[in-house]
Structure formats: structure tokens, C-alpha cells
Amino acid sequence: EAGVAQSPRYKIIEKRQSVAFWCNPISGHATLYWYQQILGQGPKLLIQFQNNGVVDDSQLPKDRFSAERLKGVDSTLKIQPAKLEDSAVYLCASSPRTPEDTQYFGPGTRLTVL
Amino acid sequence: AQSVTQPDIHITVSEGASLELRCNYSYGATPYLFWYVQSPGQGLQLLLKYFSGDTLVQGIKGFEAEFKRSQSSFNLRKPSVHWSDAAEYFCAVAAGGSQGNLIFGKGTKLSVKP
Numbered sequence: 001e002a003g004v005a006q007s008p009r010y011k012i013i014e015k016r017q018s019v020a021f022w023c024n025p026i027s028g029h030a031t032l033y034w035y036q037q038i039l040g041q042g043p044k045l046l047i048q049f050q051n052n053g054v055v056d057d058s059q060l061p062k063d064r065f066s067a068e069r070l071k072g073v074d075s076t077l078k079i080q081p082a083k084l085e086d087s088a089v090y091l092c093a094s095s096p097r098t099p100e101d102t103q104y105f106g107p108g109t110r111l112t113v114l
Numbered sequence: 115a116q117s118v119t120q121p122d123i124h125i126t127v128s129e130g131a132s133l134e135l136r137c138n139y140s141y142g143a144t145p146y147l148f149w150y151v152q153s154p155g156q157g158l159q160l161l162l163k164y165f166s167g168d169t170l171v172q173g174i175k176g177f178e179a180e181f182k183r184s185q186s187s188f189n190l191r192k193p194s195v196h197w198s199d200a201a202e203y204f205c206a207v208a209a210g211g212s213q214g215n216l217i218f219g220k221g222t223k224l225s226v227k228p
Binding site for chain 2: 003004040041042043044045048056091093102103104105106107108
């Protein structure tokens with residue numbers, strides 16, 4: 001079974017530029033999560049989707065971050081414009097059906113904002 | 115508010131020695147607790163989880179953890195460490211009985227001496 005796929009793996013941009021990350025969850029997984037992991041810290045949930053609906057986006061900085069999950073499969077996370085403090089690893093995870101199921105994480109996208 | 119504390123930022127143990135990583139949580143009700151491992155360049159992998167029942171939980175790779183409500187702790191243990199166990203370990207708590215809102219600690223980096 002293929003795992004959670006993310007691209008790109010690395011991205012370097014200058015502040016005020018925009019960037020997008022892509023996530024392909026495990027086939028059949030209804031729930032998808034985006035986390036932000038700043039160096040030296042644990043991951044922090046940004047947004048949770050159940051199929052193509054948003055369950056929790058309370059910690060998403062909505063003035064600059066947006067996410068969508070069209071057709072309830074792939075998802076994209078966008079930052080526009082980026083700030084220096086957005087430098088982090090962005091992790092995507094998926095789980096089969098209910099929130100109680102185990103979350104499977106992708107390898108992450110490391111973003112550096114200069 | 116829910117929180118997770120991992121008091122040790124970095125631990126070094128000799129190969130073959132026993133290991134205990136500490137985790138303390140703050141949560142009003144019965145928590146759902148998790149331990150994840152993250153190897154360099156890899157996503158997070160679930161080692162074990164506690165939802166209810168037996169307070170001693172067995173996980174993958176020979177790890178176990180014990181839930182102690184009186185101490186608000188969920189420490190991770192392994193009787194004999196292997197060099198391949200070198201990685202960063204994260205404890206997490208799920209709020210509201212749902213795995214969706216995972217709150218992670220800052221992690222403990224484990225180094226293994228030959």
C-alpha cells in the first residue's frame with residue numbers, strides 16, 4: 001500500500017512570495033490533516049478535512065494560509081504572502097475514516113523563507 | 115488548555131541499554147495518548163497509542179508505554195536500545211476524544227552510542 005505522498009520535498013522562497021504544497025493521501029482515507037512543524041517543536045495542526053469538508057481550521061492563519069481538498073482526495077496548502085516565520089516542515093497526514101483511526105504521515109515539505 | 119511536556123530535549127544511551135522517555139500531559143478528562151517516532155527526513159510513525167483499558171501498552175519495534183493517571187504521565191520504554199532507534203520521539207494527546215486534534219510535545223532526540 002502506497003503511503004502519503006507530498007511534493008515538493010523542499011522549497012526555498014523569498015518573503016512575500018507565494019508557495020503551494022500538494023498532498024496525496026492513502027487511497028480510501030477520508031480524513032486529511034495538514035500540520036506545521038517549526039524547528040525544535042512538535043507538529044501543530046493547521047487544518048483537518050473530512051472528505052472535502054473542513055472539520056477544524058481554528059489554527060490556520062487565514063489571512064495568508066489557505067487549503068482545499070477538491071473531490072475529497074488530493075489537497076493543496078497555499079501560503080500567500082510568505083513570512084520568515086513560516087519556515088517550517090509542512091506535514092500531511094491521512095486516516096481511514098473516523099478521527100479515532102491512526103494517522104499516517106507523509107515525509108513532509110521543508111519550506112525555507114529568506 | 116491541553117498540553118504535553120517532554121522534559122528531556124536530548125538523551126544519549128548506549129546500545130543495549132534500557133531507555134525511558136518521559137511525557138507528562140495536561141488534560142481534564144481521560145486522554146487519548148500517543149507516541150510517534152520521526153527519523154531524519156521521514157514522516158512521523160506511530161509507535162503506540164492508549165485509548166482505554168490496560169494501562170501498559172505494547173507497540174511496534176519493542177516499545178511499550180505506561181499510562182499513570184495519578185502522575186499524568188505516559189512514559190515510553192524499551193528494554194534494550196538498538197542503533198536504529200536513534201531518532202526524535204514525540205508524545206501527543208488528543209483532545210475531546212478525537213484523534214483529529216493532536217497536541218504534540220516538543221520532542222526528545224535520542225542518540226545511541228555504539
